[in-house]
Amino acid sequence: MADETYRHLFESALNMVYIVDEQLRISDVNEMELRKLEYSRSELIGKPFLEIVHPEFHGQASAMSDTVRAGQTVLSRETALVTKSGSKIFIEANIVPLPAFRYPQGW
Numbered sequence: 285m286a287d288e289t290y291r292h293l294f295e296s297a298l299n300m301v302y303i304v305d306e307q308l309r310i311s312d313v314n315e316m317e318l319r320k321l322e323y324s325r326s327e328l329i330g331k332p333f334l335e336i337v338h339p340e341f342h343g344q345a346s347a348m349s350d351t352v353r354a355g356q357t358v359l360s361r362e363t364a365l366v367t368k369s370g371s372k373i374f375i376e377a378n379i380v381p382l383p384a385f386r387y388p389q390g391w
Contacts, residue, residue, distance in 0.1 A: 322368040338364035
């Protein structure tokens, strides 16, 4: 039951949510992320995160990744992503480190 609850919260979040692995490859995304970026889940899973970050923001994204890898949270940073069709969309990033994160069973 808990696994279903967590999956439901993840999928129904009104914010774009994604999880990246230690190599900064996308390991999961929620429905809002898919809708806004115009990708299917299979197109995003395994993709290097920087491939969806607008080139103007690559330096900032790398710095934010370093902050999170150091175990710190990144709050309210404006950045931009690129949709599948090439449009630039601005987002407010809030990034939380998930040390030793393990998916609940069934994910």
